[in-house]
Amino acid sequence: MNIVVCIKQVPDAKDVRLDPVTNTLAREGVQSIMNPYDQHAVEEAVRLKEELGGVVTVLSMGPPQAEEVLKQAISCGADQAVLVSDRAFAGADTWATSYTLAKAVQKIGEFDLILCGKQAIDGDTAQVGPGLAMQLDIPFVTCIQKIREATDSELTMERMMDDGYDVLAAPYPVLLTVVKDINTPRVPSLKGKMKAKKVVIQVLSAADVGADPAKIGLAGSPTQVVDVFPPPPRGERALLSGSIDDQVEQLVEKLAIYL
């Protein structure tokens, strides 16, 4: 079974905050991490490989330093890593990103299964996984919370819905996006860390994957950010005062319209 896992390097959300004085994003000490959902995708791929055999390839689109998250995936059991990196990709929206990743997947070659995290925590769009599947003309299922059974020909799984879950069966090839309920990612082994140190990451440019320049980066993006602004301020740190009984009384009065 050949599995491709798409992963993204993102700024750690807990470090991204507004400077209360200037109301701008403070970047001091912002760490880059593997997108949390993608860690679950890597783990699921490695588990499926351990069960059914095969090769796990991790793929990322990003700047050269995204190699770090690819190495992390190798240390957690992935076999090989590909980074598609080119300044021409800058400004890519989810359409252009889906297209670029599809070109890279085609370059990697045969695959049975593609796994992605449900969404990346910087953009929170959840659109690249489905977009990639459409570009490759394969079916997709989002928000997988459990793979019940995996055989050589079919997957049986649970997809999280708003009101519960659906049980689905899908033949290969298929693309799945996963939520964090699906598994608990392993801690890298010593052997894995050694392997990550030595791994040679294949780096592909836009030309290497045969991408049409009109379909990548800003030029290939139907959406365009036209304004960025801080969210309207809210909350006043309006602490109630008095005894607990008084405070509870005041609160119930304030909430009367909701009762």
Place this chain on the structure above:
Amino acid sequence: MLIVDKDQCTGCGVCEDNCAFGAIEVVDGLAVVAETCTLCGSCVESCEFEVLTIEGAEKSVQVDLDSWSGIWVYCEFRAGKLASVALELLGIGRHLADARGVKLVAVLIGAETGNTADSLIGHGADIVYRADDAALYFFTDETYGAVLTDLIRQEQPEVVLAGATAIGRSFFPGVANVLGAGLTADCTQLDIRQGDGALLQTRPAFGGNIMATIECPSSRPQMSTVRPNVMKALEFDANRTGEIVDVTLDPAMLKSKVRVLESVVSEHDDVNIQESDILVGGGRGLDSEKGFSLIRELASSLNASVSASRAVVDAGWIGYPHQVGQTGKTVAPKLYIACGISGAIQHVAGMQSSETIVAINRDENAPIFNVADFGIVGDLFEVLPKLISKIEAQRKS
């Protein structure tokens, strides 16, 4: 490319502070852009000297943007029930359609939809395209995607909206990709620009730390998923008239490689926390599963649903569908009561657009108070029982 006008740059460093990606650094009194730049544009805004510009390759503009006309709303229908976000979308859709002087169209996909189409008209639709077939009883991305894609290709609407629900956020990206259309996820505000009819789509990014307004300047349709509970539905008006069109379904569109074997609806009917008007959220401060039962009690006294921080879900006190925050759900209820939740940015990102926020926490320095409209500093095990009995007394009177 992000271009720095080297002659004008003063090296003040404001752009460096503004870049969440750490992609700008001031070197020798000049802003230098690194490869991590995503062209998000936040630095361009920040520069008071107007030194920064974003230049892209010329986009190929669809020649006939004006031939796309009409505002469309996908109305989610599952297991005999219309999602409430569908009516909210008809509310904002009506506003957009009137601003453009075009028709508001509802697209209803499902099985056994009964008189749902009539109710969509009563809530603002001029036309309902109804795809009602037994094969569409269960949602699959392939069948729903094929039906909607085909309709869009035939009718060429300028705007297509869906709720930012599990279903909307799953199949809309597929449809948009096939059409080459721009899609903006999880919008909290929509406006239309007079003149060129550009849909101005505003959404939170970076866990709600910045708001971004997004346009699709050169392609149609303009597609968005819209966060539930943000837009207002119109009052039902039985006198409204409209047209119901049953869509002819090509059998090929009703085939899906992915098969639904079973649909399991959670026994707790409050699992869909995105649709609740009132949410009571519990955090680590409840100490134990037993402590967490106080949250359920408070919720039941308010007819509210229960939500939780990540720590609580990880501890297994309640299931993942109830998790609010960056790796859970984003909610915007009318009232959110955060109990024993410290207010880490990941949690706040998921609930800060709530109408009214109440925080109860024993630590007066907890960041949750920074987003709260009303705060009580105190021991949950003292405050909550009192609050519950007070609310119950109030409701009885």
